[in-house]
Amino acid sequence: MEMSSLTQERKSAQFDVEAMKIVWEGSPEQVQLTQRIGQLVANDAVFRKDNRVSQGRLELFKNTLRKAAHAWSIIQSLHLTEAEASKLRSFIDEPAYTDLHWGMFIPAIKGQGTDEQQQKWLPLAYRQTIIGCYAQTELGHGSNVQGLETTATFDPSTDEFIVNTPTLTATKWWPGGLGKVSTHAIVYARLITDGKDYGVHAFIMQIRSLEDHHPLPGVIVADIGVKFGNGGYNTMDNGLLRFDNVRIPRDNLLMRVASVTRHGKYVPSGVPRQLGYGAMVFVRKSIVMDASNYLSRAVTIAVRYSAVRRQFGTQQGKPEIQVIDYMTQQSRLFPLLATAYAYRFLGVWMSWLYSDVMARLERGDFSTLPEVHACTAGLKSITTSTTADGIEECRKLCGGHGYLCASGLPELYAAYVPACTYEGDNVILLLQVARFLMKTLSLLGSGKKPSGTAAYLGNAADLLAKNCQVMKERDWINPDILQHAFEARSARLTVKCATQIAAASNQEAGFSEFSSELVDASRAHCELIVVTRFMEALKKEISGRSVMKQLQTLCYVYALSLVTARAGDFLVTGYLSSKQLDLAKGQLRSLFRELRPNAVALVDSFNHSDYYLGSTLGRFDGNVYENLYNDALKDPMNASPVTEGYEEYIRPVLKQQLKLPNSRL
Template sequence: MEASAVDHLAPERKKAQFDVQAMKIAWAGSKNAFEVANRMAHIVASDPVFRKDNRTMLGRKELFKNTLKKSAHAWKRINELRLTEEEASMFRIFIDEPGYGDLHWGMFVPAIKGQGTEEQQKKWLPLAYKMQIIGCYAQTELGHGSNVQGLETTATFDPKMDEFVIHSPTLTSSKWWPGGLGKVSTHAVVYARLIIDGKDYGINGFIVQLRSLDDHSPLPGIVVGDIGMKFGNGAYNTMDNGVLQFDHVRIPRNQMLMRVSQVTKEGKYVQSDVPRQLLYGTMVYVRQTIVSDASKALSRAVCIAVRYSCVRRQFGSQDGSPETQVIDYKTQQSRLFPLLASAYAFRFVGQWLKWLYNDVTERLRANDFSTLPEAHACTAGLKSLTTSVTATR
């Protein structure tokens, strides 16, 4: 005979001294956002393709294949259900698979939007939106992470051919870690040192095709592959983080992202009035999403810990009554409650950063760059703070 299920959390929930429904809406940001999240969560949870309970039992190859399967199915469902942009974004969040379009939608597309000219956007964005090309963001190198000014990859202009020559001059100049690069991406926004007539003009972005659109094989002069296993089988092993090297790869001049600066056919470097910090605008977008992601990760961990602490009982019984709930021990509360508060704080500051990023974007469209430095500073600092707290606690 099966034992009847007991809801050990019900008494704890009844003790809440605040409106739980109102808190849910506050967490979501608005009533509409809460309703959208509920609908998308139900759709994902009811679809067996998106199951996650077997992830820890899968090997690296199976994890990656499983993620690709989910990505293809998600794209199909988004189109079938005719989801709005907000709904599709929430849909992807609930799928919760590292690697699901992270670099294509999160960095490749925003980089072209922010740094490409109107003509370049008209050419590349429709292809990206329809997934006719799949892009990644090739900035980080083996020898240089976030130190963009230290990048070694070069893009040397050849005025005779009206082309740039993309080259990896050293081992440490190898692009290293970009998600989607190892196996999936056909194109990349590559950051390299612009060299004209022997003079270094600093870092610029270039759209480079990496693989054939016919058979997906690497194009001549390109060495690309997966970097292999990462720590933690259930986490980023679902993603094909890659390594990339260039051996004098030629691209047309118009594949340099030219909103911030341009190179004429004659080899003249022309700097626009747009601040060079805009080159790193994509990173501002990514950092604000990372802060939100840190909030989600911390809130899930704290939720599990708090619930378990309510269910788990240990010691304290002197007369045969139930033992003391672990949550009632002051030492347990002192560890969990500050993290619970931090999860809410990170959530709300993540919402503020999203507002800040959208405000900066609107200002940029009007050629107002006054708030760009603040966005850089806030997103960089809060990314470091929130991820450190989440990872170490």
């Protein structure tokens, strides 16, 4: 019966799935790349991952090292391009030191090193004759980079910096790849020369011998221990690092922004610090793409299993109802399906934004930076929070079986959830957005027009004055009405915060007092950006039978599910009436009915292989129960019919032969 469920679902699809795959991937070439590299990884026994959750930490970590080395030999022997190599690493689907080496260490040298420094270090890093990580966060400080305590003090008598960990809280803590693998690290430390502290700068430091891998003198380095989940992020050697007056050459300071002369004089290079923002935009763009990827995997599992699973509602002789047919299931699942597509279009737009910012920076144009910094901070925050919550929701949507590691969902969640904290804590990032919004409003009086994603605030007077025009359900699927609704919500919450802060004893006191309201306003601003980008993407030419129609339905589901989920915002600002909210809910139910026949085909369009999903519940063939049963029997716990410990601990209980302790109470 299960086999036929998904086959039937696919027959009911009303659009061209192959064309939708191209929309999701970005081009036919990308679809081919995904399939080619995906197959290469899935067919290689070294990359097997179904046994990951039953491995102890040491075995698990050693296996990760084996996979990384095997991947590197494939990359070299097949002469893979950078794009192919990156795809290969992502399909191995296991957090590893290579993520930090390629994703943080190399970009930091590119972004902050001078041309000479890049010529020295990059060839070594590209060949992996050195392996690097990114040591910024400390035991006592993460988000507040300016509060870092590690020091690098210049000694002109030897032309060296002396790097030191002055307190316990100055211990570097969390960097991936640091604990056991990296030979080098980009270390963030306070630059002190001539008795003056010039704040936090980046240094490249060797931490282990290139001969025997032992830590260098004065360096203490170790792994920080087991983390949340079974496999999850436990494949990564997140580490701790301390320095006891370790000396490094002066030119190990990454000097693109500032240098220190032979005599200890601090010299800014004239290159604006903002140039470093390019790397940050790049990382945040990648995080948003990852969010769409992880969420799409969870949604694929939940949609397929919801179509296979049947419960209740049976009439004599008829099968039970597919779980996906219940409105309670659709109202939780379909908005997440729409969100995965929304975040994919957002990621594509952020790639354009990154190119635009880099081109402007090269020309010395920093005008868009405050707005780009704020919007990328906020988008990182909302996409990762929503995705982490969405994966957990998908687990619940799979009922009891979702709790099994075989479902793939607990592992997916454990591997994903750190994204809510790394590269900026999500609440702190939203407070950064709030500062930008408050500043933008304060400049309106001086005639400065906001631009980019904040341009709508220039129209604040109209957005405050004009309430929602919806009269009937169908009005809600008018892009202009939706756009106005999200702009009005954001503008009204932002203006209300500004008014509250203005009435406070001083600005900082106001910020502190109304920080929860500021977070709400920032979230509204960011959700407006996502809705706008989704609608903008659909103005372009998109080919394939009924592909555009499906995307429009998904776009409306995304926007209206936010209207209903954030109803409080829309009602409290007086923009919507409760009647209009009911109309939105009614329209959303109609959209769910439109989506229902296409749900399985829409997750097929994500093009995730069974290997990549790693889920018995999300299998393409829908053969769930037989495989759950077989997987259970393969578990190491079932290696023998009588368990270890029977003779010692179970038999004495059953036979009443326990030795009683000879102690008296």
